[in-house]
Amino acid sequence: GESVGLHLPTLSVQEGDNSIINCAYSNSASDYFIWYKQESGKGPQFIIDIRSNMDKRQGQRVTVLLNKTVKHLSLQIAATQPGDSAVYFCAENTGTASKLTFGTGTRLQVTL
Amino acid sequence: EAGVAQSPRYKIIEKRQSVAFWCNPISGHATLYWYQQILGQGPKLLIQFQNNGVVDDSQLPKDRFSAERLKGVDSTLKIQPAKLEDSAVYLCASSLWSIPRYNSPLHFGNGTRLTVT
Numbered sequence: 333g334e335s336v337g338l339h340l341p342t343l344s345v346q347e348g349d350n351s352i353i354n355c356a357y358s359n360s361a362s363d364y365f366i367w368y369k370q371e372s373g374k375g376p377q378f379i380i381d382i383r384s385n386m387d388k389r390q391g392q393r394v395t396v397l398l399n400k401t402v403k404h405l406s407l408q409i410a411a412t413q414p415g416d417s418a419v420y421f422c423a424e425n426t427g428t429a430s431k432l433t434f435g436t437g438t439r440l441q442v443t444l
Numbered sequence: 445e446a447g448v449a450q451s452p453r454y455k456i457i458e459k460r461q462s463v464a465f466w467c468n469p470i471s472g473h474a475t476l477y478w479y480q481q482i483l484g485q486g487p488k489l490l491i492q493f494q495n496n497g498v499v500d501d502s503q504l505p506k507d508r509f510s511a512e513r514l515k516g517v518d519s520t521l522k523i524q525p526a527k528l529e530d531s532a533v534y535l536c537a538s539s540l541w542s543i544p545r546y547n548s549p550l551h552f553g554n555g556t557r558l559t560v561t
Binding site: 364366368373374375376377378381382383421423425431432434435436437 | 448477484485486487488489492500535537543544545546547549550551552553554555
């Protein structure tokens with residue numbers, strides 16, 4: 333069935349560097365995408381979302397890029413900090429559906 | 445604003461026993477979701493409520509799982525009898541709208557970690 337997946341299960345970056353977390357999706361009808369951050373023992377925390385009619389959206393230290401041609405979504409974190417260490421999930425939703433489909437997650441490890 | 449509240453935080457039971465989880469969504473959020481998150485995986489939707497009505501329960505194992513949202517606010521999720529494979533974190537989420545929408549995302553609680561032995 334349609335699914336959302338991630339290329340890398342674990343990403344290790346040095347503090348201060350930029351991080352890029354990638355996500356591939358397979359449902360071309362998806363029109364809404366969202367990134368969540370999940371720290372150990374906590375629920376997923378909203379980071380940023382984007383509609384399918386957008387290519388890019390920026391937040392505080394984070395940028396989401398959407399490439400519909402290749403069905404690819406990425407999350408960029410600028411100046412990565414130790415507090416950014418967590419598992420990051422992308423999720424997609426189609427317009428008429430009422431549920432998000434989550435990928436399996438990428439673990440971001442920030443080294444000092 | 446207060447977040448989604450869930451209890452208990454942890455629960456350990458033996459297989460074939462029953463267990464119940466409770467969720468209080470963000471005030472004013474009409475839509476409530478229960479997700480199951482197995483270790484190392486993304487959350488999987490079990491059931492979605494719009495006010496006190498069920499919108500989607502297609503992935504709920506109805507032979508053992510049940511959920512209700514009386515009065516359209518708090519919700520409980522029950523498992524009876526539990527199996528070993530039910531060991532997971534059960535997450536409750538809420539949102540303003542019935543469909544996940546730009547700038548109006550799902551907000552999650554911290555979940556209940558269930559261990560079935």
